[in-house]
Amino acid sequence: MKLDSKIPSGPLAEKWTRHKFNVKLVNPANKRKYEIIVVGTGLAGASAAASLAELGYNVKAFCFQDSPRRAHSIAAQGGINAAKNYQNDGDSVFRLFYDTIKGGDYRSREGNVYRLAEVSVNIIDQCVAQGVPFAREYGGLLANRSFGGAQVSRTFYARGQTGQQLLLGAYSALSRQVANGKVKLYPRTEMMDVVVVDGKARGIITRNLVTGAVESHSAHAVLLCTGGYGNVFFLSTNAMGSNVTAAWRAHKKGAFFSNPCYTQIHPTCIPVSGDHQSKLTLMSESLRNDGRVWVPKTKAIAEKLRKREIAPKGIKEEDRDYYLETKYPSFGNLVPRDVASRNAKYVCDEGRGVNETGEAVFLDFRDAILRDGEDAVRGKYGNLFDMYEKITGENPYKTPMMIYPAVHYTMGGLWVDYNLMTTVPGLYALGEANFSDHGANRLGASALMQGLADGYFVAPYTVGDYLAGLPYDKIPEDHPEFRKAEETVKSRIQQLLGIKGSKTVDHFHKKLGKIMWNHCGMARNAAGLTKAKEMIRTLKEEFWSDVKVLGTGEELNLSLEKAHRVADFLELGELMIDDALHRNESCGGHFRDEYQTPEGEALRDDENFAYVAAWEYLGEGKEEALHKEELVFENVKLTQRSYK
Amino acid sequence: MNLTLKVWRQKNPSDKGGFKTYTISGISSDMSFLEMLDVLNEDLSDKGEDPIHFDHDCREGICGMCSLYINGQPHGPQQTTTCQLHMRSFSDGDTITIEPWRASAFPILKDLVVDRSSFDRIIQAGGYISVNTGGVPDANEIPIPKVISDESFDAATCIGCGACVAACKNASAMLFVSAKISQLALLPQGKVEKRERAEKMVAQMDAEGFGACTNTGACAAECPKEIKLSNIARMNREYFSASLSTENV
Numbered sequence: 001m002k003l004d005s006k007i008p009s010g011p012l013a014e015k016w017t018r019h020k021f022n023v024k025l026v027n028p029a030n031k032r033k034y035e036i037i038v039v040g041t042g043l044a045g046a047s048a049a050a051s052l053a054e055l056g057y058n059v060k061a062f063c064f065q066d067s068p069r070r071a072h073s074i075a076a077q078g079g080i081n082a083a084k085n086y087q088n089d090g091d092s093v094f095r096l097f098y099d100t101i102k103g104g105d106y107r108s109r110e111g112n113v114y115r116l117a118e119v120s121v122n123i124i125d126q127c128v129a130q131g132v133p134f135a136r137e138y139g140g141l142l143a144n145r146s147f148g149g150a151q152v153s154r155t156f157y158a159r160g161q162t163g164q165q166l167l168l169g170a171y172s173a174l175s176r177q178v179a180n181g182k183v184k185l186y187p188r189t190e191m192m193d194v195v196v197v198d199g200k201a202r203g204i205i206t207r208n209l210v211t212g213a214v215e216s217h218s219a220h221a222v223l224l225c226t227g228g229y230g231n232v233f234f235l236s237t238n239a240m241g242s243n244v245t246a247a248w249r250a251h252k253k254g255a256f257f258s259n260p261c262y263t264q265i266h267p268t269c270i271p272v273s274g275d276h277q278s279k280l281t282l283m284s285e286s287l288r289n290d291g292r293v294w295v296p297k298t299k300a301i302a303e304k305l306r307k308r309e310i311a312p313k314g315i316k317e318e319d320r321d322y323y324l325e326t327k328y329p330s331f332g333n334l335v336p337r338d339v340a341s342r343n344a345k346y347v348c349d350e351g352r353g354v355n356e357t358g359e360a361v362f363l364d365f366r367d368a369i370l371r372d373g374e375d376a377v378r379g380k381y382g383n384l385f386d387m388y389e390k391i392t393g394e395n396p397y398k399t400p401m402m403i404y405p406a407v408h409y410t411m412g413g414l415w416v417d418y419n420l421m422t423t424v425p426g427l428y429a430l431g432e433a434n435f436s437d438h439g440a441n442r443l444g445a446s447a448l449m450q451g452l453a454d455g456y457f458v459a460p461y462t463v464g465d466y467l468a469g470l471p472y473d474k475i476p477e478d479h480p481e482f483r484k485a486e487e488t489v490k491s492r493i494q495q496l497l498g499i500k501g502s503k504t505v506d507h508f509h510k511k512l513g514k515i516m517w518n519h520c521g522m523a524r525n526a527a528g529l530t531k532a533k534e535m536i537r538t539l540k541e542e543f544w545s546d547v548k549v550l551g552t553g554e555e556l557n558l559s560l561e562k563a564h565r566v567a568d569f570l571e572l573g574e575l576m577i578d579d580a581l582h583r584n585e586s587c588g589g590h591f592r593d594e595y596q597t598p599e600g601e602a603l604r605d606d607e608n609f610a611y612v613a614a615w616e617y618l619g620e621g622k623e624e625a626l627h628k629e630e631l632v633f634e635n636v637k638l639t640q641r642s643y644k
Numbered sequence: 645m646n647l648t649l650k651v652w653r654q655k656n657p658s659d660k661g662g663f664k665t666y667t668i669s670g671i672s673s674d675m676s677f678l679e680m681l682d683v684l685n686e687d688l689s690d691k692g693e694d695p696i697h698f699d700h701d702c703r704e705g706i707c708g709m710c711s712l713y714i715n716g717q718p719h720g721p722q723q724t725t726t727c728q729l730h731m732r733s734f735s736d737g738d739t740i741t742i743e744p745w746r747a748s749a750f751p752i753l754k755d756l757v758v759d760r761s762s763f764d765r766i767i768q769a770g771g772y773i774s775v776n777t778g779g780v781p782d783a784n785e786i787p788i789p790k791v792i793s794d795e796s797f798d799a800a801t802c803i804g805c806g807a808c809v810a811a812c813k814n815a816s817a818m819l820f821v822s823a824k825i826s827q828l829a830l831l832p833q834g835k836v837e838k839r840e841r842a843e844k845m846v847a848q849m850d851a852e853g854f855g856a857c858t859n860t861g862a863c864a865a866e867c868p869k870e871i872k873l874s875n876i877a878r879m880n881r882e883y884f885s886a887s888l889s890t891e892n893v
Contacts, residue, residue, distance in 0.1 A: 051777040066699060067764050069804055070707040086784060122778070129780035131773045131827065131834050133797040140787025158797065164706055165800060172772035179768040187761065210753055239701040273674045278682055279703045387705065390728050391676075456777045504689045506682075550694055555656065556754040558697055559689065 003256075003614055003629040006417040007111035012635050013093075016115040019418070023461050024468035031056030033472040035219040036463065037204055039191045039246050041068030043163075043448060044431025045225030046170035047455030053182035054173075055460060057467075060217060061174065062186045062206060064241055064561075069171045072227060072239040073451060076163025077284035077384070079147055079155035080448040082120040087144050091152040093117045098636060099150060100446060103336055104411070104439020105588035105604060106638045107259070107612070109631060111418055112436045119457040120449050124156055126456055130169040134158050146334070147286060147445045155445045160284050160384045166448055170455070190561065191246040192489040194222060194253045194427060195481050201253075201427035202475045205485045207493075209561060212554040214489050216477040220470055221426045221463055224250060225455065228410035228432040230263065232569045232576065233521070234513025236407035237269060237282040243565040244572050247414050247433050255422035256614040256627060258435035259412035260572065261580035264442055264589045265522050266408030267340035270391055271360040280406040281391055283363075283384055285340075285444050288333045290368035290377065291401065293340070295361050297321045299351040306356055312364075312400050323347055331643040338441045338589050338602070339643060341405035345522050346600070348404075355402050364400035405522060409447060411438040411589060412579070415614040415629075419462035420454060423614075426466060430454035435612070440588025493553040496563045501546030505562040508543045509569070512536065516573055520580050525593040529581040533574060540570045575615055575624060582626065585609045597640070606638050645671045645736035649684065651696055652743045654752055661752070663741075673732040677720060678703060678710065680731055697755040703727040705868065708803030711810070712756055713743040718807035718866050725805065725868045745806050747815035749853045760806050762852040763820060769848035770841040771824040773834050786832050799826040801869045808863035808871070814855030819863040821849050822879035823871045829882055839886035846883050 008019040026034070034057050038049040041063040049061040063071060083096040096117035101108060124142070128134065134156050135143040147155035158165040177183040186206065192214070193205040203218040229244035230236035251257045268283045296302045297319050304310045323343060325332045333340075344361050347353070354360050369377050374397055378385070385396045392402075414422050414429035416436055421428050431451035438446060475482070519532035543566070551557040586595040586602035587609070595603045612629040646669040654661030668684050675683070678700050685695035701709040705728040714720035720729045734740065742756065750758040800823070808819035825842050828834030834841075857876060864873040 047777075054776045065701055065707070065709060066760060067804065069764075070701055070709045072702060072707070075702045075704055075706050084783070124783045125780045126775075126777060128783040128786075129773065129775045129833055131796075131800075131831050133793050133800050133827070133831070134783075136788060136790045136793045138790050140789050140793075141784050161706065161801065164803075165797075168800065172767065173775075173777070175764065175768040176772045176774060178764075179770075185764070187764075237704075239707065240703060241701050274672055276672060276675050276679045276683060278676070278679050281704050387728070390705075390722075390724055391730070393674075393730070393732055460777065504686055506686060548689060548692075550689060550692065556697055556757060559695060 001423070001627065003415070003627055004417060005109060005629055006419060007109065008418065012110060012114050015111050016118055020461055023465035026464050026468050028056055030472070032058060034058065034467050035060065035474060037217060037219040037222045038062070038225060039204065039223065040071065040225035040227060040433070041171070041174065042071035042073035042225060042227055042431060043167055043170055043451030044433070044455040045071065045223070046167065046174045047452050048223055048225060048430055048459045049183055050170060050173035050177050051456050051460045052463065053177035053180070055464070059177070059183045060186060060219065061183050062189050062191060064188065064190045064209060066187055068174060068185065068187065069168060071167060072242050073167045073448070074164045075239065076448055077160045077282065078286045079145065079157035079162045079445040080123065080166065081147070081154050081445040082124045082156060082449065083117055083154060084121050084124060086142060087153045089152045091154045095152065096120060096154065100437070100443060101439070101636050102641060103441055103443040105441055105602065105641055106439065106606070106610065106633065107587050107631065108437055108439030110633060110635055115458070116437050116450055116453050119453045122457055123449060123452045127166055127169050130172060132158065132165045132169040145286065146289065150443065157286070160286070160381065163448060166452065170452070191249070193249045193485045194424070195485045196253050196424060197475050197479065197481045200425045203477070203482065205482070205489050207489070210556050212552070212557065214486055216482040216486055218475045218477050218482070220467055220474070221428065223428040223430055223459060223463070224414065224433050225430045226433045228413065229569070229572055230407045230410050232512065232573050233407040233516045234509050235272065235277060235280050235517070237266060237280050240279060243568070245565050245568045247429070248568040248572055250414060250422065250424065250427060252617050254424045255427055256415040256616050257412070257575060258415040258612050258614045259440070259579065260576040260615070261520065261583060262411035262440045262589050263407060264337060264409040264411060265341040265405040267337055267344055267405050268363060268403045269406035270388065271355055271402055271404040272357060281387070282406070282408060283388060283401065283403060285337065287363060287381060287384060288340070290380070291333065291363040291365050292322055292367060293324050293333050293361055293363055294320045294322045295347045295352040295354055302352045302354060305354050306358065312354070312362060321347070321352070328643045335643045336441060336443060338591070341522055342591060344405055360402040360404045362400040363403045365396060366400065369397065409442055411435065411440060411442055415612070419465065420459055421462070421466065428459060428463065430459055440590055493560065496547070496549050496560060496567070497553060499545065499547050499549065501548045503546050504548055505559055505566050508539060508547060509562070509566045511539055512566070512570060512573055515539070516576070520577055523591045523593050524580050526581060529577050533577045536570060536573050536577065543567065543570060578624065579613055579615065583609060583613065602641070604640070645673065645731065645734070647671060647734065648739040650739065650741045653696070653755055655754065657751055657753055671731055673730070675731045676703070676727060677714070677729040677731065678727050697757050699757050700727055706803060708805040711745050711758065711805060713745060713810055715741055718745070718810040719868050723866070723868060723870070725803070745810040747809045747854070749815065749817070750806060750809065762854070763804050763806065763817070765852065766817070766821055766845055766848045767824065770837070770844035773828060774837060788832060792830055796827045796830040799823045799830070799871065799875050802871050803869055805868065807866050807868060809854065811862040811866035812855065813860070813862070814858060816857045816863070817849050817854035818857040818876045818879065819867060819871055821845050822875035825879045825882055826875040829878065838882055839889065842879060842882035843886045
């Protein structure tokens, strides 16, 4: 199968405008004859469901949480980028496009990224109209800040809880459509499979998480807005329930999975404190605007710190190594996430980590407090400092924060074309669930932008284009394909309940996480990956013969829910390793020890790897087939990323 | 530390339910309260007992999914969400009582899990500004004084967890409802519909069976996001002015 990205022809800046004119339209009176399923109610899902319903389509929206407002987009802290150039500091659509392509280490599509930058300005207008209380200046206009790796101030924010405010905005738009009768909500409902009839996605199978009922839902199109797969690492900044199940089941029904090895390790998270840890907490990287990252210059001093023989404050200026500022003078503490994370790993590997586990570096606000005063620092970061204190029991106004990288975002995801359609016609993937815009590394404040761009401004056009060519008839929910899919889901539930093994689901999940973190985390190499693949295969066999899932399928059953998700993570883990192993280069979040510059930076191989890897599922126990979508760069020159 | 836990167990909505006592040892003070329950659940699963069901998701204090009425206080002794409550707030040998939110508008589904969809229905009744996607003015077209924007923001930080309802002896949802009404009524964009919004949301709140407000302030005292009681005053003002005016202008 040849992958067709369907990027419109013509100059970069005109592609989206031309495409919008060329897409087929559905007559307003006919829109009500179409049914659309939206799975997931985060930024992408809620905005898509609301916008499609406003156009007149009938929408069914599904989420596994108890309310659409809980989706994990809510936890995004820092902000959302938009090329408004309100600050008159030289920003433009092209600059945002360029920064995003470069930040993604030249592994994303020009056409998609340009469109993202283009519609970014509309997102801000939309959110303000909905009542999202973005930060403002005293003159009453919107405030901006510079954020993770950008040299212009284009980030809009709502204190340290931008994701919450944007999601509540999208949730309110969604709620309005529920009241209008255009959206039907299905909370506490998990998607278990996609139903494909005559080569087209025509519905989904769900499990009601309260009653356990397995149900069929027929539709004309299915949109997966189900987020990323960071929880494959067990410990991540994702919510406990975040999972790959919807995307993975779609993958097994024919949707190609792209670049699964591109995972983002976020540099500013609260370090792990012990084996009981269930998740990691991110501290917004906006903190790096004023906080300075450092470790002691010598191992000896670090050891004293770890034994608590000296306090951080007692370390003299000349004994501190502000390693990002020294190594990257022009970007300093604001280098992109992958660079900041990798350097934290290096200094800790050298034995200069600052907490008991040796896996932490300082993020110090001493100088910002001296310069601007404690009140100013509190005004900018108050809620983040409070959160830090609640979790660690330490006061960051008095002693430097400790941070360490943690899994945060996954750039890989379902392969989609320019219309956000997967390789299964009628099946779309939006937001973090797709692979399309961030290449090998996502820049800060770009995830919120992409989720809302896809949902508010892309899918409403492109889904209509597909539906316009489709008859109104719905496939009945007792169609053999629905029956068959339901049976498969039910038998898998019975299989999981029937194993009655000796180890809990979390036991397997934690083991998988450790394998992934050690061998497919911040740095990877061929030997480690090969070993990890074997380990995962063994673990998978153990899981299917020895997992213990208590209770029944006909009730609220948390261990059954988890078992489904972990079973899919085990399969995904293996694909991530295949992908990491085949990509013999380093780029963005994918760092292979074998491929680095003499200075230890990622060394790309543009000649052989400037493509999107798209994996095709070929059946149980079979190796997946690799397809390549060559990336064409007409508007930017590929250079070695440098933040010196 | 070693602890005794008295936990509400209830198989399903129709089951009568009751307390069950568990002892747990080796708990570190760095654990979060939910991680302590994770440890207990792993123990229970190992013994073949059904784990305790409780709602939780982000575990960073923002999604509003976790609940738990701990020793008579929603989200426990600290003014934070249960997921951000750490075991350093307790001492070795403590007995901790854990119950679900108690309110007829929040029916119990299983153990500590309750159904809060009544909150969603209140928002659906009017907790929004009626704009469609596209065709909106430039974001900087309407300047909003920083103080007004900040006050609106304070109200907008509500996470919809339901602690206010659980804290209230009447199971009133006034703090939750007033936070949304305030956020939108303060902003020029939201002023257009403010009276209709107040009327509809209050009507839905009553229909869901939430109790009346008697101004004891327990809700604001327990709110993990420090939503202010003054929002309720603003909501009452909007509601009364709506009912006094003949049309929504």
